[in-house]
Amino acid sequence: MDGNNDRSVGNIMNNPKTEESILEIRNLSVARSGVKVLENVSIDVKRGEFVGLVGPNGGGKTSLLLTIVGVLKPQNGEILVFGNRPADNKSLGMVGWVPQAAANIPKHIHITVRELVSLGTLNHKNYLGKMSTYQKRRVEETIQMVGLSGVENVDVSKLSGGQLQRAVIARALASEADFLLLDEPLVGVDRGSRNSLLKLLDNLCHDFDKTIMMVSHDLTAITQTTHRIIYLEGVVQFDGPTEFLPDLNELASIRGIEHVHSNTHVVPEWVKSPERESP
Numbered sequence: 001m002d003g004n005n006d007r008s009v010g011n012i013m014n015n016p017k018t019e020e021s022i023l024e025i026r027n028l029s030v031a032r033s034g035v036k037v038l039e040n041v042s043i044d045v046k047r048g049e050f051v052g053l054v055g056p057n058g059g060g061k062t063s064l065l066l067t068i069v070g071v072l073k074p075q076n077g078e079i080l081v082f083g084n085r086p087a088d089n090k091s092l093g094m095v096g097w098v099p100q101a102a103a104n105i106p107k108h109i110h111i112t113v114r115e116l117v118s119l120g121t122l123n124h125k126n127y128l129g130k131m132s133t134y135q136k137r138r139v140e141e142t143i144q145m146v147g148l149s150g151v152e153n154v155d156v157s158k159l160s161g162g163q164l165q166r167a168v169i170a171r172a173l174a175s176e177a178d179f180l181l182l183d184e185p186l187v188g189v190d191r192g193s194r195n196s197l198l199k200l201l202d203n204l205c206h207d208f209d210k211t212i213m214m215v216s217h218d219l220t221a222i223t224q225t226t227h228r229i230i231y232l233e234g235v236v237q238f239d240g241p242t243e244f245l246p247d248l249n250e251l252a253s254i255r256g257i258e259h260v261h262s263n264t265h266v267v268p269e270w271v272k273s274p275e276r277e278s279p
């Protein structure tokens, strides 16, 4: 990590709908097992933004999300979510996290869509047997919001990849989360479902005032959908409107990769990831 933030155009944002601050990160450093994995990261996210988080394997994307939800603690720097420290009681339920491979629910676990989404309403104050009328209504509304009306009572093992991903997103939303953190939600989703899933996420930002940070290796999907891209490789290498994302050769040079042969295009490893689908 060289701490080079010169390419960042972080202040030229994508006209967020409001100036309400959802996430404020200042000079954040995070270490795992004694090794620094994030260094001097500063990011501001406003309500209504749809942010794509990209970067090479091991670049710290998941670590950043884990720090936002309070699982990992900063070594240095400050992080505020809805103006509070991560996992503060005041922002209980306001952040929805869909972990990497969340949709890999073992086939032998029999649970319906409605039951899965209801799990999202669990918190330290309630358990499922004591769901309030409001929470029950919330579950139904969320199922509708993600386009799963009609399959509420279907076992999740019977869903398509796209439907399953919608169901785990609905579980994250059911707590009334306003800020969604999605780690690789497009893996295992076929192209048709991928497009409608991305449309759903875009609608959630535009029509429901949600704020989304989405990790994906699918650069095509990210550039076509999100308004802003953050390229993370231990440090923030790029942060700005999607249309300003440097081309692949430039990204490679940001990462310090040199051409071995003058006529050879250098493509970063993360762009060549098998998880990345063609347009």
Ligand SMILES: Nc1ncnc2c1ncn2[C@@H]1O[C@H](COP(=O)(O)OP(=O)(O)OP(=O)(O)O)[C@@H](O)[C@H]1O
Residues within 6 Å of the ligand: 032, 033, 037, 055, 056, 057, 058, 059, 060, 061, 062, 063, 064
């Ligand atoms: N539990 C852990 N203990 C120690 N180091 C870890 C742990 N988990 C991840 N790391 C290290 O932290 C760094 C960042 O990993 P992280 O999982 O955040 O990257 P990522 O960008 O999400 O990668 P990927 O694209 O492969 O999901 C890597 O060097 C990784 O080896």
Ligand SMILES: [Mg+2]
Residues within 6 Å of the ligand: 061, 062, 063, 100, 183
């Ligand atoms: Mg990861």
